[in-house]
Amino acid sequence: MPEIWFTPLMALLLLAFSSAVRSCPPSDLVALLAFKSVLRESHGGIFNSWTGTDCCRNWRGVSCDRNSRRVAEISLRAGPVYTTFEKPYRPDYMSGYISPEICKLTHLSSLIITDWHGISGELPRCISSLSYLRIIDLSGNRISGTLPADIGKLRQLNLLSAADNLIAGEIPATLTSLTGLTHLDLRNNKISGPIPQKLGQLQMLSRALLSGNQISGPIPVSICHIYRLVDLDLSNNHLSGPIPEALGRMAVLSTLKLDTNRLSGSIPASLFGSSISELNLSHNMLEGSIPDTFGGSCYFTLLDLSYNNLKGPIPKSMSSASYIGYVEFSHNHLCGPIPSAYSNTDASSFAYNDCLCGKPLKAC
Ligand SMILES: *[C@@H]1O[C@H](CO)[C@@H](O)[C@H](O)[C@H]1NC(C)=O
Numbered sequence: 001m002p003e004i005w006f007t008p009l010m011a012l013l014l015l016a017f018s019s020a021v022r023s024c025p026p027s028d029l030v031a032l033l034a035f036k037s038v039l040r041e042s043h044g045g046i047f048n049s050w051t052g053t054d055c056c057r058n059w060r061g062v063s064c065d066r067n068s069r070r071v072a073e074i075s076l077r078a079g080p081v082y083t084t085f086e087k088p089y090r091p092d093y094m095s096g097y098i099s100p101e102i103c104k105l106t107h108l109s110s111l112i113i114t115d116w117h118g119i120s121g122e123l124p125r126c127i128s129s130l131s132y133l134r135i136i137d138l139s140g141n142r143i144s145g146t147l148p149a150d151i152g153k154l155r156q157l158n159l160l161s162a163a164d165n166l167i168a169g170e171i172p173a174t175l176t177s178l179t180g181l182t183h184l185d186l187r188n189n190k191i192s193g194p195i196p197q198k199l200g201q202l203q204m205l206s207r208a209l210l211s212g213n214q215i216s217g218p219i220p221v222s223i224c225h226i227y228r229l230v231d232l233d234l235s236n237n238h239l240s241g242p243i244p245e246a247l248g249r250m251a252v253l254s255t256l257k258l259d260t261n262r263l264s265g266s267i268p269a270s271l272f273g274s275s276i277s278e279l280n281l282s283h284n285m286l287e288g289s290i291p292d293t294f295g296g297s298c299y300f301t302l303l304d305l306s307y308n309n310l311k312g313p314i315p316k317s318m319s320s321a322s323y324i325g326y327v328e329f330s331h332n333h334l335c336g337p338i339p340s341a342y343s344n345t346d347a348s349s350f351a352y353n354d355c356l357c358g359k360p361l362k363a364c
Helices: 001-022 026-038 100-104 125-129 173-177 197-201 221-225 246-250 316-320
Strands: 039-041 062-064 072-075 094-097 110-114 117-120 135-137 159-161 168-170 183-185 189-195 207-209 214-217 231-233 237-240 253-258 278-280 300-306 324-330 333-337 355-357
Touching: 026 100, 100 125, 173 197, 183 333, 197 221, 221 246, 221 316
Parallel strands: 072 110, 094 117, 110 135, 135 159, 159 183, 168 189, 183 207, 189 214, 207 231, 214 237, 231 253, 253 278, 278 300, 300 324, 333 355
Antiparallel strands: 039 094, 062 072
């Protein structure tokens, strides 16, 4: 009966073998320890769990690929999840910088280090060699320096977020090679220079959020060819030139924020009756009159045209819009009667114009 005798031994051997295979490779272990060594965590809620030699097991924020056992994900998000028992109400804090040793984790597909506010230093250049990367989310830190010029090498990248940091310099032209990118979020940094002409090559992009920088130059018309774009936020920059008319012909664009720039020219009629439901064009240098193209297909939860140089009347067609939730037309040079459909609107929405009249302002 050799089977009976062999079975427990086999099982033991298998177990020993599989645990050896399962632990993380020594090179990944060394890289992770180097990564950890230049970061300081206030409560130790994460790094206290980084003990032993198997980084794939119970190391908080580290996950390995099931088959290769290579480190595939680093996910260190500040927030309630990690606040520890001693001081549950104090937000956790991490300082230090992101070590270039991270680039030795050659199978890394997800790098998430968010909302620590104290992590500074530059983004390691070598990050563009991590060809498996799909997700980079470093939002809410104090990372400075520039985005790597060769970031376009990360052909697998779906999500790039570095919002709320101190990143300067220009948006690298090679970024337009990241053709799988669905989310681009670089809000609230110190990015300057133009939006790459060929941004429209990013055909998978659904959110492009670049607000709160010092980006200048025109809005590239190529953006209008991004078929899946839902959310375009370019507000609070130094953009100039006209608003591309084709923005109003995009299939699924629903939020368009261009407020606080130096945009000039008139408001394209195409924007009214498009798929856009949230439109903020305030604080620009737009002139001409408000297009008289409101109609049944016009549905705005928010329409803010304040602080421009718009003149002429409020178009009569505005009364036939299917819905306009929040209207803000103040600080322009508009003149004439306010359509009765808007008589219950807050007066401040129409204030500081040349000669608007009728409810909610004074009678004509
Ligand atoms: C539109 O943008 C301006 C300027 O950035 C901002 O102050 C305003 O609150 C925005 N409007 C709405 C309704 O959110």
